Amino acid sequence: MTASYNPTPIELVKQVANEVIAPLAATIDQEKRFPKEAFRAFRDTGLLGLLVPKTYGGLGGNLGDLVSVVEIIGEYCGSTAMCYLMHSCATFVISSHPTTEAxxxxxxxxxxxxxxxxxxxxxxxxxxxxxxxxIKATHKGDYLQLNGRKSFVTNGDEADFLIAITNASSQELGLDMVVVDTDTIGVHFEGTWEGIGLRGNNSISCELNDVNIPLSNIVGEEGDGMDMIFNVVAPAFILGSSGVNTGLARGAYRTALDHVTNRKYTTGKSLADIPAIQYYLAEMCCYVEAASTFVHDAAKKAVSGDSTAMLHVMQSKLLACENVNLVTNKAMQVCGGNGYSKELPVERYLRDAKAGSVMAPTVEILKEWVGKTVAGIPLF
Ligand SMILES: Cc1cc2nc3c(=O)[nH]c(=O)nc-3n(C[C@H](O)[C@H](O)[C@H](O)COP(=O)(O)OP(=O)(O)OC[C@H]3O[C@@H](n4cnc5c(N)ncnc54)[C@H](O)[C@@H]3O)c2cc1C
Known part of the structure; x- marks a missing residue:
């Protein structure tokens, strides 16, 4: 009997990236639409369950796997990478505390x-x-009732459930983290996403009007929300966002490298023969590798429970978000007018690259947190 071969998550995502994500990236951006085809492929390959433990039928991946997977997706399509990252963070929250049958x-x-x-x-x-x-949760019998409005919800009405953070039913309790099915009565999505970049990420508002959530949908104990934010969501989202932005930078660099080696003048010389262009190539490849190495190392520290992990996790997003802006600007510069036009995907990478810095924790807030941490000052 021959043992069946199970591809790794990296092998799976590379296949999906080549066959589905790359060919559709420009269309997703142009038509500002959710990457349904990629999500179908994630479903068929099991990648939707990357962070679901094997005991529940998932791939049993960790945050290192998440970084690798979103970095590969981001190299081809920022929108798809962000949608997948938000799905994976929501999954990670539930995987961290699967305490109820629900x-x-x-x-x-x-x-x-x-x-x-x-x-x-x-x-x-x-x-x-x-x-x-x-927004606040109020106890109504066996339910928590939620009222309020959430903004910028990536995946929007394409999502089947969302993880919401809300004030717990009493002030002393702190925050609750709850799973809300989007087809629950009282959940309404509004608007369309009109960002300069990540145009397919369907990041829209969600109104919650008298939404009743079973108590079994609270993740962790009631009131544990703040701990969950910093110990579960933050590492997953920050590392994942670093991976997405490193992928975008790599995609822009790869496109620029390809362009400058293939663009030939009538003299027979290519753009890559010009020293100034070579300097830009050197800078871009160093920035990409530095950010990538740093984020993978931070993920390793987070997975192994290293006591300095959170500092490295925060630094990884700072580095990745600042680097992706540097790299996409340089990529556009070396590609000249062709880079400025839609002839090449460089302008899309540059637009997509702007989101990471303004997505929470933003670069300003991360700088404050990293500065406080290295100076030994508590964050709050
Ligand atoms: C593409 C995209 C997708 C998103 N997806 C999601 C999602 O799925 N789920 C979700 O919950 N949210 C999501 N967000 C929201 C995001 O995480 C931020 O909450 C949102 O971008 C904040 O925008 P704002 O204009 O309200 O920022 P503001 O709070 O108005 O801040 C504006 C600027 O001021 C700076 N600033 C604010 N306070 C301070 C301070 N104390 N010190 C220094 N600087 C400060 C900020 O860093 C920022 O640069 C998404 C955002 C984007 C752009």
Whole structure:
């Protein structure tokens, strides 16, 4: 009997990237539409369940696998990478505390490709300070009732469930993290996503009007929300965002390298023969490798429980978000007018690259947190 070969998540995502994501990236951006085809492929390959433990039918991956996978997706399509990242962060929240039958059932459904998730943290009133929500949960019998509005919900109405952060039913309790099915009565998505980049990420507002959530959908104990934000969501989202942005930078660099070696003048010389262009190539490849190495190392530290992991995790997003802007600018410069036009995908990488810095934790907030950490000052 021959043993069956199980491809690794990296092999799976490379195949999906080549066959589905890369060919559709320009269309997703142009038509501002959710990457349905890629999500179908994630479902068929089991990648939707990357972070679902094997006991619930998933691939049993960790945050290192998440970084590798989103970096590869981001190299081809930023929108698809961000949608997948938000789904994976939502999955990771449930995987971290599968304490009720209801939560375990979400994991099985995600692994079977039946559910797409997302994070609904941001609110207009508190903006980048996603860890201080204004919406509140009220106890109604066996339910928590939610009222309020979440903004910038990636995946939007394409998601089957969202992880919402809300004030717990009493002030002393702190925050709750809850799973909300998007087909629950009282959940309404509004608007369309009109960003300069990540145009397919369907990041829209979600209104919650008297939405009743079973108590079994609270992740962790009631009131554990703040711990969950910093110990579960932050490492996953920050590392993943670093991976997405490193992928975008790599995609821009690869496109520029390809262009400058193939663009020939009538003299027979290529752009790559020009020293100034070679300097840009050197800078870009160093920045890409530095960010990539740093984020993979930070992920290793997070997975192994290293006591300095969180500092490295925060630094990885700072580096990745600043690098992706440097690299995409340089990529456009070396590609000249062709880079400025839609002839090449460089302009898309440059637009997509702008999101990472303004997505929470934003680069300003990360700088404050990293600065405080190295100076031994508590974050709050
Ligand atoms: C493409 C995209 C997808 C997103 N997807 C999601 C999602 O799926 N789920 C979700 O919950 N949210 C999501 N967000 C929201 C995101 O994480 C932020 O909450 C949101 O971008 C904050 O925008 P704002 O204009 O309200 O920022 P503001 O709070 O108005 O901040 C504006 C600027 O001021 C700076 N600033 C604010 N306070 C301080 C301070 N104390 N010190 C220094 N600087 C400060 C910020 O860093 C920022 O640069 C998404 C955002 C984008 C752009």
């Amino acid at each position: 939560l375990q059932s979400y994991l099985r459904e995600i692994a079977r490709g039946k559910k797409i998730g997302t994070l609904a943290f941001s609110e207009t009133g508190t903006g980048a300070h996603f860890y201080i929500p204004e």
